[in-house]
Amino acid sequence: MRKYAIIGGGPMGLTCAYELLKLGHSVELFEKDSVLGGMSAHFDFSGLDIEMFYHFVCGPDEYTFNLMKELGVYDKLKWTDTKMGYYYNGDLYKWGGPFELLAFPKANLIEKVRYGLHVFCASKIKNWRKLDNITALNWIRKWEGEKGYTKFWDSLFNLKFFELKELVAAPWLWSRLARVAKSRKNIFQERMGYISGGSRVVIDALEREIIKLGGVIHTNSPIEQILFNGDRVEGITVKGDFLMFENVISTIPIQYINKLAPKLPIEDKQQLEKLDNVGVVCIIMKVTEKLTDNFWLNITDPRMDVPGVIELSNLNTELSNHILYIPFYLHKDKPKYSEPDSVFIEKAKRYIQWVNPQMTDNKVLDIRVFRYEYAQPLATPGFLEKLPLIKSDKRRGFYFADTAYCYPEDRSIQESVKIAKEITKLASE
Numbered sequence: 001m002r003k004y005a006i007i008g009g010g011p012m013g014l015t016c017a018y019e020l021l022k023l024g025h026s027v028e029l030f031e032k033d034s035v036l037g038g039m040s041a042h043f044d045f046s047g048l049d050i051e052m053f054y055h056f057v058c059g060p061d062e063y064t065f066n067l068m069k070e071l072g073v074y075d076k077l078k079w080t081d082t083k084m085g086y087y088y089n090g091d092l093y094k095w096g097g098p099f100e101l102l103a104f105p106k107a108n109l110i111e112k113v114r115y116g117l118h119v120f121c122a123s124k125i126k127n128w129r130k131l132d133n134i135t136a137l138n139w140i141r142k143w144e145g146e147k148g149y150t151k152f153w154d155s156l157f158n159l160k161f162f163e164l165k166e167l168v169a170a171p172w173l174w175s176r177l178a179r180v181a182k183s184r185k186n187i188f189q190e191r192m193g194y195i196s197g198g199s200r201v202v203i204d205a206l207e208r209e210i211i212k213l214g215g216v217i218h219t220n221s222p223i224e225q226i227l228f229n230g231d232r233v234e235g236i237t238v239k240g241d242f243l244m245f246e247n248v249i250s251t252i253p254i255q256y257i258n259k260l261a262p263k264l265p266i267e268d269k270q271q272l273e274k275l276d277n278v279g280v281v282c283i284i285m286k287v288t289e290k291l292t293d294n295f296w297l298n299i300t301d302p303r304m305d306v307p308g309v310i311e312l313s314n315l316n317t318e319l320s321n322h323i324l325y326i327p328f329y330l331h332k333d334k335p336k337y338s339e340p341d342s343v344f345i346e347k348a349k350r351y352i353q354w355v356n357p358q359m360t361d362n363k364v365l366d367i368r369v370f371r372y373e374y375a376q377p378l379a380t381p382g383f384l385e386k387l388p389l390i391k392s393d394k395r396r397g398f399y400f401a402d403t404a405y406c407y408p409e410d411r412s413i414q415e416s417v418k419i420a421k422e423i424t425k426l427a428s429e
Contacts, residue, residue: 001024001026002025002026002246002428003026003027003245003246003247004017004020004025004028004247004248005027005028005029005235005236005245005247005248006020006028006029006248006250006251007226007236007248007249007250007252008031008038008250008251009029009030009031009033009038009217009219010041010251011038011202011203011413011417011420012251012401012402012403012416012419012423013029013031013038013249013251013420014029014036014206014207015417015424016423016424017029017206017210017215017217018209018210018213019420020424020427020428021210021215023428025428026214027210027216028218028243029210029216029217030222030236031217031220031221032220032221032222032223033220035219036203036217036219037051037200037203039052039375040053040055040199040202041200042199042203045366046366048319048323049197049198049200050198050284050319050323052282052284052370053280053282053325053375054282054310054325055194055195055199055412056193056194056295056315057192057193057195058179058180058183058193058414059182059184059191060179060183060414061193061413061414063421064202064412064413067202068205071205071206071209073195073201073202076195076196076201077193077195077196078196078316079191079192079193080191080193080194080295080314080315080316080317081185081191082190082191082295082296082314082315083096083190083293083314084190084294084297085292085294085296085297085298086297086298086299086300087297087299087300087301088104088106088300088301089106089300089301089302090354092292092297095294096190097188097189097190098116098187098188107148111145111147111151111152114143114144114148115148115152117143118144119177119181122173122178123177123178123181125174128171128174128175131169131170131174132169132171132383133381133382134170134381135167135168135381136172137157138170140153140173155299155300155301155307156298156307159307159329160278160329160376161278162329162330164276164278167378168378168379169381169383169408170381171379171383172408174408175408176410190295192295192315194316196318198316199413218238221238223236223238223260224236224237224239224240225237225260225261225262226248226250226398227242227263228263231393231394233246233247233248233397233398245397247398248397248398248399249399249427250398250399251401251420253402254275254387254388254402255272255275257272258272258273261398264395265392265394267394268392268394274386275378275386275404276378277373277375277376277377278329278330278331278375279329279330279331279332279375280327280371280375281327281328281337281344281369281370281371282325282326282369282370282371282372283325283326283328283345283367284326284367284368284369284370285323285326285364285366285367286323286365286366286367287322287352287359287363287365288322288363288365289358290311290313290314291309291311291322291324291355291356291359292311292355293314294311295310295311295312296308297309297310299351303354304347304351304354305328306328306347306348307329309326309351309352310324310325311323321365324352326351328347329375329376337371348367349361349364375411377407383404383408384407387404387405387407390405390422391427399423401422403415403416405419406419
């Protein structure tokens with residue numbers, strides 16, 4: 001039996017704790033917030049228990065399915081036939097299928113055919129590494145031309161990555177196209193899944209099993225430092241106290257590691273310093289009626305600085321209210337990221353009224369703002385090779401990873417569980 005400290009109480013950290021406890025090890029988990037879940041954490045939205053940041057499930061999410069079966073909550077997985085929309089320069093269009101693409105009036109036939117072929121062929125690619133040496137924008141331009149890129153993609157990339165957009169690797173885009181494509185019922189119908197009760201169902205089930213297996217969970221316990229004796233980890237400090245651990249696993253954003261572990265090997269420090277990440281300011285609205293019929297609404301409109309609106313209540317039909325998520329992607333170092341909540345709230349109210357003029361202020365029942373500094377890793381070509389190793393002989397007993405290690409896949413419970421299993425295997429060898 002070994003003694004492990006796990007930093008971070010999101011799906012990745014909780015799964016690490018659960019897997020190590022099943023192997024018979026001693027585990028203590030430390031979470032800085034008052035609740036578990038990380039980006040999957042819930043809050044009380046004036047009587048509605050819901051996630052701070054939206055989540056959905058896709059057809060290929062086998063790691064999520066298997067974990068839910070093991071935890072006895074697989075019956076909470078539900079599926080919905082969903083729709084996608086496109087708000088383009090002041091007008092709302094149907095989107096997501098071949099008929100919708102052909103009916104789109106803002107592109108000519110050649111542009112639509114090139115776009116459709118690119119998306120279709122991308123979803124059939126099996127080996128994403130063939131794309132790993134090119135950027136997403138060059139890949140799009142190769143298939144769709146400059147006009148196609150400008151018409152269909154430029155605004156979305158600009159509002160997600162701003163001046164960093166030219167650096168994004170093609171596999172990042174491929175994984176999103178492929179994952180959604182594999183979740184479709186057929187070429188004409190999109191289908192997405194959700195967990196009845198939200199991500200909290202999985203988080204709570206993991207917490208119960210961890211405690212049942214003898215694990216200890218500490219909330220409101222931010223780690224102050226990770227300490228080494230030579231090339232071996234010896235423990236952590238929490239609230240001014242030194243706690244000895246022969247193994248430490250970090251699942252928090254890797255951008256925090258250099259500050260927490262000042263004696264980290266220089267190679268790791270240099271690699272971590274070169275990595276970048278985009279933050280998000282996410283608006284959640286509770287409204288009296290539907291904004292649109294779409295779960296996902298892409299937006300290309302010069303008046304708006306958001307790439308889309310997610311209408312969760314069009315996916316999770318069990319919700320008692322209509323719920324909108326409106327994400328503003330911003331780098332944490334940009335002044336705009338630190339603007340008052342009221343600035344983002346007023347923008348969001350204005351934007352939904354442009355999409356649907358009936359959505360006046362009196363239709364908004366409640367609104368909240370959540371921020372996350374490291375929401376989207378900036379994945380550049382050859383990204384996996386740029387990440388420090390999860391396990392290294394130069395820092396024995398200290399292992400770390402976060403959602404960047406999911407590359408090229410999207411950040412999700414699915415990928416967090418997958419990486420957690422990899423960490424557990426390496427840390428318990």
